[in-house]
Amino acid sequence: MSPSAIDVEAVTDTSGVTLPDPLSAPIKSNDILGRRRKTEKGQWGIAAPSNTVNFRQKSYEHKPKARRWDHYASPEALNRKGNSLKGAVKYLSRPGLISLGGGLPSSTNFPFEELTIKVPAVGHFSEAETRDSGVTITVGKHDLANEKAIFDIGTAFNYGQGSGSAQLLRWITEHTELVHKPKYQDWACTMTIGSTSALDMALRMLSRPGDMMLSEEYTFSAAVETALPLGVRMASVPIDDEGLLPDELDRILCTWDANVRGGRKPHLLYTVPTGQNPTGATQSAPRRRAIYAVCQKHDLFILEDEPYYFLQMQPYTGAHAPDVPPPTSHAAFLDALVPSFLSLDTDGRVMRLDSFSKVIAPGSRVGWITASQQIVKWYQTHADVSTQGPSGASQLLLWKLLDTHWGHAGYLDWLLYLRVEYTARRNVILAACEKYLPRAIVSWRPPMAGMFHWMRVDHTLHPDFPAKSIETIEEEIFLRVIECGALVMRGSYFYADKEAVHGDMFFRATYAAAPAERIDEGIRRFGEALRLEFGLDPNGKNGQ
Amino acid sequence: MSPSAIDVEAVTDTSGVTLPDPLSAPIKSNDILGRRRKTEKGQWGIAAPSNTVNFRQKSYEHKPKARRWDHYASPEALNRKGNSLKGAVKYLSRPGLISLGGGLPSSTNFPFEELTIKVPAVGHFSEAETRDSGVTITVGKHDLANEKAIFDIGTAFNYGQGSGSAQLLRWITEHTELVHKPKYQDWACTMTIGSTSALDMALRMLSRPGDMMLSEEYTFSAAVETALPLGVRMASVPIDDEGLLPDELDRILCTWDANVRGGRKPHLLYTVPTGQNPTGATQSAPRRRAIYAVCQKHDLFILEDEPYYFLQMQPYTGAHAPDVPPPTSHAAFLDALVPSFLSLDTDGRVMRLDSFSKVIAPGSRVGWITASQQIVKWYQTHADVSTQGPSGASQLLLWKLLDTHWGHAGYLDWLLYLRVEYTARRNVILAACEKYLPRAIVSWRPPMAGMFHWMRVDHTLHPDFPAKSIETIEEEIFLRVIECGALVMRGSYFYADKEAVHGDMFFRATYAAAPAERIDEGIRRFGEALRLEFGLDPNGKNGQ
Structure with missing residues (x-):
């Protein structure tokens, strides 16, 4: 265990959550510390x-x-x-x-003596930062009995x-x-x-x-x-x-x-x-x-x-407009969320x-x-x-990270980090769509949340419509996209009721998984496949 | 990561299972290494x-x-x-x-950079040995992409x-x-x-x-x-x-x-x-x-x-007879198991x-x-x-332990260790029963497997039988045992069909959980409760 791991344990464990709160503190008013002692x-x-x-x-x-x-x-x-x-x-x-x-079974027979994770320090959440400045946290088998913590391998793994x-x-x-x-x-x-x-x-x-x-x-x-x-x-x-x-x-x-x-x-x-x-x-x-x-x-x-x-x-401001700055306090962050x-x-x-x-x-x-x-x-x-x-292993890892290391405030910081990270990813796919997709046949709205970009493709402009059904044309496009080297999901996969009439054709692309340059290239290939399928100029730009 | 961790990784990972096989080797004939390469x-x-x-x-x-x-x-x-x-x-x-x-989601957004476990070395399975000589194994986030291993955090946690x-x-x-x-x-x-x-x-x-x-x-x-x-x-x-x-x-x-x-x-x-x-x-x-x-x-x-x-x-030989030595090869160990x-x-x-x-x-x-x-x-x-x-966390921990560290042979060694460990636990409870329980009303067979000792208590000798039903007497005994400071399970908890007629009364005690001295004391308290309930001499010895 590194010295930094000991420090983190000492200041954060068992007595309650940490409240590093680098932004502001609606959390303190929750009296989590006061309540927890009971x-x-x-x-x-x-x-x-x-x-x-x-x-x-x-x-x-x-x-x-x-x-x-x-x-x-x-x-x-x-x-x-x-x-x-x-x-x-x-x-x-x-x-x-x-x-x-x-x-x-007795925990003496669990063959795990110690579990150590290296995780991001609050405010330094990226992979690169974690490699450099990540915090090492160790859980022992009998931390509970030894009064070092309220959760341990012996308990979580039973x-x-x-x-x-x-x-x-x-x-x-x-x-x-x-x-x-x-x-x-x-x-x-x-x-x-x-x-x-x-x-x-x-x-x-x-x-x-x-x-x-x-x-x-x-x-x-x-x-x-x-x-x-x-x-x-x-x-x-x-x-x-x-x-x-x-x-x-x-x-x-x-x-x-x-x-x-x-x-x-x-x-x-x-x-x-x-x-x-x-x-x-x-x-x-x-x-x-x-x-x-x-x-x-x-x-x-x-x-x-x-x-x-x-x-x-964050709101989408277009490919060339400046981003809207993210919330600057926990209260503002929570207020920016749509009510559940x-x-x-x-x-x-x-x-x-x-x-x-x-x-x-x-x-x-x-x-x-x-x-x-x-x-x-x-x-x-x-x-x-x-x-x-x-799984007890999962619970223990999450508890160590969320409760003893980040605390509620640190977790909100992490969520804000994800908000900015997903905003950037979403902006990459929208910029790619604007760059590569033939707007005459593809339309979309910028997503405000989640992992998915949903694109309507106007099947009525397809040369084989109405001789072929929406589903048939959709399948041909889907396979053509794969041929061009990309995978997007068919809208018909998501019909709630397969027997209902569906008058539109959609494709779903995710911006959650791939790195930026591959999202860009994937959308370029999708555009190429659409142009081929719809008989458009293969070198056509946006709108053609 | 300690130097020993690096060594273990180097000799055991991805190329196949380790075959330390300190006993003998039916496993080699399985051609696991040969097959795995395909x-x-x-x-x-x-x-x-x-x-x-x-x-x-x-x-x-x-x-x-x-x-x-x-x-x-x-x-x-x-x-x-x-x-x-x-x-x-x-x-x-x-x-x-x-x-x-x-x-x-992209694994870049998983807040776990490294996962390290300390586990027993093959043949040194006890908690004390693991504390002293346990092996430290580390999994990285991108071991698969980096060709360091075939499983990693980025994959298992997705x-x-x-x-x-x-x-x-x-x-x-x-x-x-x-x-x-x-x-x-x-x-x-x-x-x-x-x-x-x-x-x-x-x-x-x-x-x-x-x-x-x-x-x-x-x-x-x-x-x-x-x-x-x-x-x-x-x-x-x-x-x-x-x-x-x-x-x-x-x-x-x-x-x-x-x-x-x-x-x-x-x-x-x-x-x-x-x-x-x-x-x-x-x-x-x-x-x-x-x-x-x-x-x-x-x-x-x-x-x-x-x-x-x-x-x-291992077979039960009685409180004072020598133990039967455990199997001395993997083949003998597997042969000693009843066929599934x-x-x-x-x-x-x-x-x-x-x-x-x-x-x-x-x-x-x-x-x-x-x-x-x-x-x-x-x-x-x-x-x-x-x-x-x-859980991916559980799968990753198990895979690291079982596949890259112990291998099949090492795991059989572990199972043999458990066999000996459970034999000792079983013997503790049987010795305690022989020492403390009134044999006139309690009878049992030594278990050959598992975690449970099942004891028949002769309800017909209870002063309130047949005025009270088996279930009522059983409940009174159960509560009396708790009053005496021990917990055993009521046989009626385990009726397959609650409406069927049950002509006997049983209690279940486990020897899997508590340390030896507490198993002994727990059974002593159980005996005390039985004597009280059945109106036997509270200082009575075995058989009274």
């Missing part, structure tokens, strides 16, 4: 139960309670009684008790609860409160092994075979593919540049005919409100309020899938799906949901006998 | 698909093919089409292709396939072949996020609400609690000291009356053949063959849940559930199944839109 030691132990409510900073006593959702619960959810063996842990708090109860560890759940609950300031009394968080699994579990809790679920007409294909085998089809809602259209949502529900539709009136809305996949659309604050009102009117339960929430970017459905939710009708996949790393397989205690309880009870909590 | 580079990339069949060492061409299981598939399994976006990765192998397709990474899947496939030598052509492995989840997914694939599943009459309670909310009840099969009774299994199936039972004739057998939870029973080789024959007769599909397979122990159902399976009617939880660490949340390609394909297709693969 938490019980017992919850840090092996497979100890924890209660997210203990980690909330503010008082919610005077807020309304969430509605109950029994009327939407599946037989599976109603039949869950939880894991009886995990229930027996309540006796473990008895002082001096010797447990020969739980089948938990069994845990379906909620995940108290250590990381505390950080997650605080972060959620800081960002979303929930408006009802009994909100809670529980960890997931990622939002794909969380959606699968939500559907098993809240739907029955034959149900339909509302969603944007172009939607995350894995969501459709999660729902279909469960017998749940998507009911597609028209969109515009701001995503889901509330009037259309209302119209669909007001005129729902179960016989025509082949399913009872939907009670679930699946939406990706920010940087939607695949369209990149971000619902404005007024749009969200209007959608929420329609959901109240029809008593919809909202699955708010928000992997891209913190990939909101969770933050608008007075009824407890939202289950928000958060994930570390896009803001830390997908391979962590750690996310969390925020919802009413009833929903969270159903989720945990299921997790205890299926997914269990996330 | 594998394709493409499969090591980000979210690259892999095929477990490529990692098998032997030829299976002349073996029979597995039966098809369509007739047992659930509507959910039959409706699965897989994740279409993951399907698009097939185009990525095209040389020079620039992907703007998949929404995979998205992956539902099968898990090719890197760890290769090791798992080789290990499975080495230990179980499958007898049919189209066997395959795929990773799970643990066997709890694997059972949940198996039931969703292979059962329908209203089905019944056969299992030992006392069984893993989480299995019952996984099945019940899905509408699947357990049909309990009588057991003896060797576990499940094949004649009883046959009798139940031959006389099955769907009307009386309230469910169609079962087609699934859930069994924990080795060190069964809670009874500790281990099915002998002849017992397994007899059970398999009954399964063939009634076309049962077997879910072989084997977390404790490598916790098979997988190793007997000629029809492909077994889905074996393996887990790292008991042999490495539960917090890894990594396991795998072995079954026919049809079953494995269903599993992967489901995993792609639910659990996804295991």
Whole structure:
């Protein structure tokens, strides 16, 4: 362990979060330090139960309670009684008790003595800076027993609860409160092994075979593919540049005919409100309020899938205009974010799906949901006998990074860094599109959030239209793009309802993955393929 | 990074497994090194698909093919089409292709530059030895691109396939072949996020609400609690000291009356053949063959849940007799293991559930199944839109430890170490039982595998019997044991079928968790509680 690792441990561990806060400090007003001193030691132990409510900073006593959702619960959810063996842990708090109860292997037999990570120092987040000035943090096997820390290999690598560890759940609950300031009394968080699994579990809790679920007409294909085998089809809602259209949502529900539709009136809305996949659309604050009102009117339960929430970017000013400077305080940064459905939710009708996949790393397989205690309880009870909590290795790495090293303020700095980083990436793809794509046939709106650039290609100008269908032309273009050496996704991959009529053709390109020069070259190849397919001048410039 | 870390990397990485083999070498005959050189580079990339069949060492061409299981598939399994976006990765192998397709974040934005673990050197496995002589292994972010290794942070921490990474899947496939030598052509492995989840997914694939599943009459309670909310009840099969009774299994199936039972004739057998939870029973080789024959007769599909397979122990020789020396070669070690159902399976009617939880660490949340390609394909297709693969952090740690550091031979050494370690633990609890428990009312058989000691307490000698039921007396004893300062589990927690009649009373104690002196004291307290409850002399010795 290097000397710097010791220093970091000494100043940051166990006594609470660090508050380096180089910008400004809405976080301090959260009294996280004051609150944290009240938490019980017992919850840090092996497979100890924890209660997210203990980690909330503010008082919610005077807020309304969430509605109950029994009327939407599946037989599976109603039949869950939880894991009886995990229930027996309540006796473990008895002082001096010797447990020969739980089948938990002794950590003496875990072949990991120490775990060390090298991570960015706050404010020096780039790869190059991390190589030069990264901080080295070491976790021992028995740091908890040795009173060096409240989390260690011996604990994280043993069994845990379906909620995940108290250590990381505390950080997650605080972060959620800081960002979303929930408006009802009994909100809670529980960890997931990622939002794909969380959606699968939500559907098993809240739907029955034959149900339909509302969603944007172009939607995350894995969501459709999660729902279909469960017998749940998507009911597609028209969109515009701001995503889901509330009037259309209302119209669909007001005129729902179960016989025509082949399913009872939907009670679930699946939406990706920010940087939607695949369209990149971000619902404005007024749009969200209007959608929420329609959901109240029809008593919809909202699955708010928000992997891209913190990939909101600076406004697009054009290829040659100066950038808008990023927020200069944490308060300004949080204010610049569009309000979540969770933050608008007075009824407890939202289950928000958060994930570390896009803001830390997908391979962590750690996310969390925020919802009413009833929903969270159903989720945990299921997790205890299926997914269990996330990987202990992942939880330990995240906790070390987020709680003991960066703290909440440092994490907001990181998110602001990502905002600027994604703004730059988005600007690269837009500049490339302006440079290389034939504007006569391709149109787009600059995305304000997320990872995706969504381009409409005017199929009516294709020489084979209408002799060939949109889907056939789309496939030919897709394969031609590959021939030209690039891969973009076909819009039809994202049909919410494959049987609905689709009058437009789209392609999705991501600016999240490749380095700038390859994004530029990839778009050039896409333009080349389009010119070939549409019989345009292969040397044509923008607009031709 | 210490100099020793560099050495270990240099001699062990990427070129293949190490074969330190301090005992003897059945592993060399597997030609793992020779075979490995043939594998394709493409499969090591980000979210690259892999095929477990490529990692098998032997030829299976002349073996029979597995039966098809369509007739047992659930509507959910039959409706699965897989994740279409993951399907698009097939185009990525095209040389020079620039992907703007998949929404995979760039690893430049993963805030982990290096990951270092300190782990035991082969043959020096104890905690004390690891502290002194443990080996330090470092993984970089871009080891793959830099051709330093075939797995790194940049790859493991990104998205992956539902099968898990090719890197760890290769090791798992080789290990499975080495230990179980499958007898049919189209066997395959795929990773799970643990066997709890694997059972949940198996039931969703292979059962329908209203089905019944056969299992030992006392069984893993989480299995019952996984099945019940899905509408699947357990049909309990009588057991003896060797576990499940094949004649009883046959009798139940031959006389099955769907009307009386309230469910169609079962087609699934859930069994924990080795060190069964809670009874500790281990099915002998002849017992397994007899059970398999009954399964063939009634076309049962077997879910072989084997977390404790490598916790098979040395024979128990009594408190004062010398121990039987452990096996002295890898071949002898493997020969000393009771054959798995997988190793007997000629029809492909077994889905074996393996887990790292008991042999490495539960917090890894990594396991795998072995079954026919049809079953494995269903599993992967489901995993792609639910659990996804295991945590990349866990996979990377396991791969570094198992593949690049220990190798197959070193891992067998580790398992032999665990065998000796668990033998010692088991002997501690048996000695304590002999010392402290009133033999007039408590009886047991020495467990040969697993983590559990199962004790029958003669309720007919309890002063309140038959005025009080077995369950009531059991609860009173349970609470009295807690009052005396110990926790053991109630036998009734493990009823496969709560409505069946249970004529005996049991308690389960684990010797896996606590240190020796606390196991001893815990059993002393258990004996004290029993004496109090049964009105025996509180100072009574063994037999009183």
